[in-house]
Amino acid sequence: MTYISQTCATAPSRPSLIAGLTARLAVWKQRRALKALDDSALNDIGLSRRQANTEARRSFWDAPDSWRC
Template identity: 55%
Template sequence: MHGVWLQRRALSGLDETRLADLGLTADDAACEAGRPFWDVPATWRR
């Protein structure tokens, strides 16, 4: 779960160019970064 938090935090710090490289918009990144750390796919909770 800590890894998810770190990834979402890093995602929120990316600039528009890096987000575009990932196929994401700033709104997409903000939405994902705003999700709680426990909100992950069930397959990740093993």
């Protein structure tokens, strides 16, 4: 007799509401921190003040896919 040890395959689940909110909060915090950096720190990471301000003004839900959990 054959036993199946796994359940049926299902579609990948979507992130939970809490996980989505947590990710958005992280984006918001990162953008606030970016805006607070001084010009020397921005130069160290290869950004201008203008680029940092442009990124900081973006909405918290407007995040690249690579930032998402």
